[in-house]
Amino acid sequence: MTELILRRLGLMALTMIIVSLAVFWISEVAPTDVARNILGQYVSEEVVAAYREGLGLNCHWFVRYVIWIIGDDWIPPARELVGDEVLPQCCTPERLDRRGLIRGDLGTSTQTMRPLTPFVSRRLKNSLILAGFALVVIIPTSLLIGVLAGLREGGFLDRFISIMSLLTVSAPSFAIGVVLVVIFCLWLGWLPGISALETEHSVLESPSKLVLPVLVLFFSEVGYVARMTRASVVQVMRQNYIRTAILKGLPRRQVILGHALRNALVAPITVIALHINWLIAGAVVAETLFAYPGIGSALLGAAVSKDVSMIEASVLLMTFLATSTQLLTDILYTYLNPRIRYR
C-alpha cells in the first residue's frame, strides 16, 4: 500500500510539472507578444518595450519559468557573489522580491499590480466553503436517493427518480440557477439573489447567501450520482451472496445494511470524487451567476482581462486541488476495495 501511495505521489508531481509547463507555455510563450497582449493595440512600441523590461520578459522562457517556480530574491546576493553574468540586468525586472511558487508566493497581478497570494487565498477559502457545503448536501442525499431507487427497481419511486435525474443532468447549471432565482427570489422572496460579500467579511456570517449556489451545484450533480448509485445497488442485489443471505433467513434490513450497501456504495463514492473536474466548472458558473467571490469567478475575470499571472497561479492551484483530490480518492478506493490492495 505504501508503495502504491508513493508511486501515485510521484505521478502527481510529474503531472503538476507538466501542467505548470503547459500553463506557462500557453500563457507566456505561445502568444507572440505578451506585453502587447496585455497593453492592447493602441500603445506605442517604446511603451511596450519598456513594459517588457519592467516585467523581465526579455529572458529566455525557460529561465522565466524557473524564476516563476523558485523566485528571484536570490539574484541580488548571487550577483554580489558571482558578478553580473548570473543574469544580466536587462533580462530581470527591477524589483527582485518574488519568492517563487515553491515557497508559496503566487506573484503579482499584471492588471492590478497587487500581490496575488492574499487575494487568491481569500477567494480560495470562499470556494472551499461553498464546495464543502455542497458536498455535505450532495453526498448523503444522492446516495440515499440512489439506494432507494435501486432497492425498489421498476417501482414508481424508481421511475420518478430516474426521470428527475435525467432532467437535472441534462439541464445546464445556468438554466437551473435561473429557474431557482425566479422561484426563490422573485416569487417567494425567501433568499437573496446575489451572493456578493464585503471584502473582509466571511460568507459564514450571512449563510443565506450560500443557499442558492449550493442548490445549483446540488442539482447539477445529484442526478448523475443517484443514477450511478442506483445502477450499483441493482447490480449488487443480483449477486449470489445476497441471495444466500436472504435464504439463510437474515431479515431484509440486515441483508441490505450489512451486506448490500457496503459493496454498492464503493463505486459511487469514488465516482463523486472523480467528478471533481465537473464540479470545478459548475462552480465557475454558479459563482458567476450569483456574484459569489470564489476562485472560479476570479479566474473568469482574469481570463477576460488577460491577467496573465493570475491565470497561471489560479489554474495551477485548481489543478493541484483536482489532482490531489483524485489521489485521495484512489487511495480511498484502494482501501475500500481489498481486491486492488494486493495487486
Add this chain to the structure above:
Amino acid sequence: MSGVPQSQSVAASSRVAAAHKSRTVFDHVRDGWQALRGRVVFLFESKTAVVGLAIVVFWIAVTILAPVLAPYPPNALTGRVSESPSMEHLMGTDYMGRDVCSRLVYGGQTILLLAPICVVCAEIIGATVGLTAGFLRGMVDEVILRILDAIMAFPMMLLYMIIMAATGPSKINIVGVIAFSSTPGVARLMRGLVLEIRDLEFVQAARLRGESALYIMFREILPNCLGPLIVDACLRVGYTSFWIGSLGFLGIGVPPPDPDWGRMVSEGRAWILTAPWIVVCPSLAVSSLVIGLNLLADGISEASKRV
C-alpha cells in the same frame, strides 16, 4: 446491431460469392436503403429512443430551416422593448426589441453546428488512439495511458480559460479544446472494447493469414466497436452542447453578434423580474436538446441490449 462480433472479411467473401452478376448503382442504393431501414426499425423498438430521436430531429430541422421559420431577422429591432408574448412575437421581444423566437431559432445554429464537429473529431482521434493502445499493448499502451491520464486530470474549463486568454474566444478554440478534452474518454472506452475483442478467434485467424496490423485494427476490430461508440457519441454531443451553452453564458463562448442560447440567458438576466421569457426560452431550448440526446443514447443502448 448484433451483439456477436462478426468477421468482416468472412461476410464480405460470402457476399462476393453470392453476387456473381455485376452490381449496378441501383443495387448499391437498394442495399443502403435496406440497411438504413433495418437500423431505423431497430431503433423504434425502444420508446426512449423514439422520443429522443424526435426531439433531436425537431431541433435539427428547426436549425436548418431557420431562415424559413424565423418570423424576423435575429438582430433586427422589430418590436417594442420587452414585450410579452403575443400573436406577433410568439415568445415576446428582448430588452432591445429583438424577437426572441427568431433569436432562439438562429441561436441553435451555433450549438448544433459546433457540437457534432467537436464530437466527430474527438471520436475519430480517440478511436484511433484507443485502437492503437489496445491492439499494440506493451510500452505503447503504457505511454498512451499515462498521457491520457494527464490530459484527463486537467479540468477542461481551465484549459479553455488559458487558451482564451492567450488567443481570444473563437469557434476554432472551442472546437479544439472540447475535442482535445473529450479524446481521452473515447480512447479509454475504445481501448476497453479492443481488449475484449483482440483475443477472439477471427482476429487470431486474420493474424495467421498475415494481415497487416492496420487491416486488423480498422477492418476487423473497429466495425464491432461501433455500437458503444455511437452511444458514447450521442451522449457526448449532449455534454458538448451543455458546455458550449455554459461557455456562452459566461460570456467567453462564440463572440457576438451571432445569437447564442447561453449568451441570451446571460444578457437577459437583468430583466428576469419584468421579462422572464427572455431567459426562460433559451434555457428550455438547451435543456430539451440535451434531454433529447440523452434519451436517444439511452434508447440505443437499450435496443442493442435487447437484440
